[in-house]
Amino acid sequence: MSDCKQAQLLVGLARKELKALAGMFDAGQFDDEIFGFHAQQAAEKLLKAWLSTLDVEYPLTHDLSLLLETLKSKGQDIEAHSGLLDLNAYAVRFRYEEVTGDVLRLDRTQKLEELGVLAAAVERLISE
Numbered sequence: 643m644s645d646c647k648q649a650q651l652l653v654g655l656a657r658k659e660l661k662a663l664a665g666m667f668d669a670g671q672f673d674d675e676i677f678g679f680h681a682q683q684a685a686e687k688l689l690k691a692w693l694s695t696l697d698v699e700y701p702l703t704h705d706l707s708l709l710l711e712t713l714k715s716k717g718q719d720i721e722a723h724s725g726l727l728d729l730n731a732y733a734v735r736f737r738y739e740e741v742t743g744d745v746l747r748l749d750r751t752q753k754l755e756e757l758g759v760l761a762a763a764v765e766r767l768i769s770e
Contacts (some may be wrong), residue, residue: 645694649768652691653761659684660757667750674748678732681753682706685726686733688760689713695767704733725756 659680666672666680682704689709693700696716701708707727710720728748 645697646768649691649694649764652687652694653764653768656684656687656691656757656761659687660754660761663750663754663757669750675732677750677753678729678748681748681757682729682732684757685729685760688757688764689723691764692718692760692767695764704730706730706733723756723760725752726760729753 663677663680663684666677669677685706686704686709689706690700692713693709693716696713696718698712698716701712703709706729710723710727714720
């Protein structure tokens with residue numbers, strides 16, 4: 643038995659983040675810190691929704707690697723979503739620091755696609 647209601651709530655909140663991200667492709671208007679923060683938030687909510695579909699109480703964390711490892715420990719195939727780990731720094735670090743030249747710039751199209759794939763996968767789990 644899964645906590646589908648919680649999963650649906652989290653996916654709905656993540657979809658709002660994705661909607662906002664779709665309007666943030668202009669790097670002149672939206673710095674990587676802003677885009678990255680919202681992308682990280684969407685990923686975090688989607689991973690927590692995935693855990694909810696498994697009836698796993700998710701940790702109160704912003705750490706995507708911890709969420710992915712928790713999913714892996716529950717027998718889930720997380721390989722397709724490992725590209726989201728580069729969003730980890732945008733959860734906290736870059737909210738209070740400027741993104742410097744030593745950090746790779748986000749490929750916004752790729753991140754939005756990766757998040758869309760994750761959202762669709764979680765939505766399929768909810769409907770099962």
